[in-house]
Amino acid sequence: MSDIRVRFAPSPTGYLHIGGVRTALFNYLYARQQGGKFLLRIEDTDAKRSTPEFEREILESLRWLGLDWDGETVHQSRRLDRYREAARELAAKGLAYEFEGAVKFKIPPGPVKVYDTVRGEVTYDSAEFEDLVILKSDGYPTFHLAVVVDDHDMEITHIIRGEDHLPNTPRHILLYQALGWKPPKYAHLPLIFGTDGTPLSKRHGAVAVSEYRAQGFLPQALVNYLALLGWNPGTPQEIFSLPELVKQFSLKRVIKSNAQFNPEKLLWLNGQHLRALPGEDYEARVTEFWKERMELPPENTWRKLITLYRPRIQTLGELKEQASYYFSDATYSDPETVRAIRAQTSLVELLKQWAESVSELPDFEDTTPLDQKTRQLAEGAGLKPKDLIHPLRLIMTGGTTSPGIFELMSLLGKAVCLSRLERFLA
RNA sequence: GGCGCUAUCGUCUAGCCUGAUCUAGGACGCUGCCCUCUCAAGGCAGAAACACGGGUUUAAAUCCCGUUAGCGCUACCA
Numbered sequence: 143m144s145d146i147r148v149r150f151a152p153s154p155t156g157y158l159h160i161g162g163v164r165t166a167l168f169n170y171l172y173a174r175q176q177g178g179k180f181l182l183r184i185e186d187t188d189a190k191r192s193t194p195e196f197e198r199e200i201l202e203s204l205r206w207l208g209l210d211w212d213g214e215t216v217h218q219s220r221r222l223d224r225y226r227e228a229a230r231e232l233a234a235k236g237l238a239y240e241f242e243g244a245v246k247f248k249i250p251p252g253p254v255k256v257y258d259t260v261r262g263e264v265t266y267d268s269a270e271f272e273d274l275v276i277l278k279s280d281g282y283p284t285f286h287l288a289v290v291v292d293d294h295d296m297e298i299t300h301i302i303r304g305e306d307h308l309p310n311t312p313r314h315i316l317l318y319q320a321l322g323w324k325p326p327k328y329a330h331l332p333l334i335f336g337t338d339g340t341p342l343s344k345r346h347g348a349v350a351v352s353e354y355r356a357q358g359f360l361p362q363a364l365v366n367y368l369a370l371l372g373w374n375p376g377t378p379q380e381i382f383s384l385p386e387l388v389k390q391f392s393l394k395r396v397i398k399s400n401a402q403f404n405p406e407k408l409l410w411l412n413g414q415h416l417r418a419l420p421g422e423d424y425e426a427r428v429t430e431f432w433k434e435r436m437e438l439p440p441e442n443t444w445r446k447l448i449t450l451y452r453p454r455i456q457t458l459g460e461l462k463e464q465a466s467y468y469f470s471d472a473t474y475s476d477p478e479t480v481r482a483i484r485a486q487t488s489l490v491e492l493l494k495q496w497a498e499s500v501s502e503l504p505d506f507e508d509t510t511p512l513d514q515k516t517r518q519l520a521e522g523a524g525l526k527p528k529d530l531i532h533p534l535r536l537i538m539t540g541g542t543t544s545p546g547i548f549e550l551m552s553l554l555g556k557a558v559c560l561s562r563l564e565r566f567l568a
Numbered sequence: 569g570g571c572g573c574u575a576u577c578g579u580c581u582a583g584c585c586u587g588a589u590c591u592a593g594g595a596c597g598c599u600g601c602c603c604u605c606u607c608a609a610g611g612c613a614g615a616a617a618c619a620c621g622g623g624u625u626u627a628a629a630u631c632c633c634g635u636u637a638g639c640g641c642u643a644c645c646a
Contacts, residue, residue, distance in 0.1 A: 151646090152646095153645080153646050155645080155646075185646065187645095187646080188645060188646070190645095191645075191646095241644090242644085243644085244644050245644095246644095261573070261574095264572070264573080265572095266571075266572075267571080270570070270571055270642085271571095271642090272642080275643080275644045276644095277644085278644040279644060280644080282644085284643090284644065284645085284646085285645070285646045286646095288646095289646085304640090305573065305574090305639085305640065306639095306640055306641070306646095307640090307641090307646090308572070308573065308640070308641080309571075309572060309573090309640070309641040309642075310641075310646095330573085332573095332574080332639095333639070333640075335638095335639080337578095337579080339638070339639085341639090367580095370580065370581080370595090371580070372580095374580085374581060374582075376582070377582090377594095378582085378593085378594050378595080380594085380595055380596090397580095397581080398573080398574060398575095399573090399574050399575065399638095399639095400573090400574070400638080400639060400640090401579085401580065401581090402579060402580080403579095403580095404579050404580060404596065404597085406579085406596060406597055407579075407580065407595075407596040407597080408596095409596090410595090410596055410597085411596085413609085417609075451608090452609090453608055453609035453610085454607075454608045454609075455608090464607095464608095516605095517605095526605090527605060528604095528605045528606080529605095530605090531605040531606080532605065532606070534605090535605075535606065536606095541606090541607095542606060542607080543606055543607035543608080544606070544607065545606095545607080545608080546604095546605070546606090546607095547605060547606080548605090
């Protein structure tokens with residue numbers, strides 16, 4: 143057990159987004175690895191834009207991701223007196239003054255050195271800073287005061303946050319000094335941008351964690367992907383579980399340059415995690431995801447369906463769309479191919495023979511006899527198996543891509559297959 | 569504009585501190601091949617980068633300086 147204490151301090155003025163998660167994750171990883179504490183603080187001093195709904199959404203997203211925090215969640219809105227007290231103290235010492243109903247911190251001149259764990263020493267000249275509003279005229283503290291007071295009171299030892307805060311750090315250090323406190327250590331993380339290099343926004347697609355969840359991403363995939371944005375283990379390993387990340391994480395290997403969010407790699411990683419899941423976990427995940435979105439097929443069929451699609455989907459959400467021919471009748475979107483099949487009288491004849499032949503089977507549960515009969519029939523007609531299989535696929539699914547034809551027919555069942563064929567030939 | 573941070577394949581990155589092992593490695597994506605009833609999954613192969621210019625040095629992706637570019641901050645937002 144160490145006495146390292148870090149915190150994630152979101153502001154409930156929006157959903158938990160990709161950038162926020164990455165910050166939360168790195169704090170979490172550092173705390174867990176060092177045997178320290180990972181604390182949560184809600185920065186709701188912007189009374190106009192903060193809402194309880196956003197706060198709930200943020201907490202829910204963190205829980206879903208598995209980034210559990212320690213202790214009670216601190217709310218800045220409940221500590222107003224404490225900030226006013228700090229502001230008064232500063233004013234009493236002559237280090238702050240009133241200005242148009244607000245209180246401003248008088249920036250002392252001189253160089254300020256910031257020791258950043260990932261960037262090294264950065265020096266600022268405080269002569270370039272304007273005096274800082276620390277208490278707004280509505281009596282609420284600004285971010286700067288609240289952050290300093292809270293991090294001190296919560297005994298935060300390491301502040302790990304986005305690089306956008308780097309220029310704020312010298313101001314905060316000045317506040318610490320004015321209040322007679324010792325500043326914590328800092329580590330500023332590179333920022334995450336969209337694929338065009340501009341700040342991540344809705345234009346780039348999903349940015350909220352809840353959206354990824356709704357699309358059927360696995361929390362471990364999102365965590366894995368985000369861990370690799372701005373950090374790497376120095377080994378070729380790409381697939382990580384959260385515990386593995388905790389074990390291997392190091393602030394020293396945090397990258398300094400900004401990164402672009404790459405949705406394709408996330409998709410790939412999600413597929414990897416999906417396939418790495420133990421069978422029963424996979425089944426539980428897909429089922430949990432889909433049972434609240436539609437009425438599930440009978441258990442036996444459902445199991446066939448999700449097994450067939452395990453290597454084919456990248457997200458849980460893709461299942462229904464990819465297997466749409468199961469959920470509704472086959473729709474033949476390419477009339478050319480349909481005509482071509484119907485125009486071949488010998489093929490039509492063969493399809494009829496096929497129907498007759500497989501009708502003898504009690505059901506399509508077992509794919510072996512289906513497979514045998516189909517191949518025998520094709521070869522008997524002097525064709526290759528695929529010459530019969532491809533038309534069958536089109537007839538059964540409406541398209542040209544699907545899982546293996548026999549597994550697929552087993553999934554659909556004898557009755558559906560035969561009626562689709564009959565309807566097609568009619 | 570000022571101040572600060574950053575700069576290796578399209579993208580994420582290894583290598584940079586401790587210069588020679590780098591004809592620059594891995595991953596996503598892309599292309600081709602294999603597997604194969606199609607599509608995936610899987611396997612194999614390929615194209616693809618040290619921003620530019622000066623130094624220092626026997627030797628620089630690696631050290632120094634400059635330029636350029638990108639980003640951040642410059643709010644009674646956080």
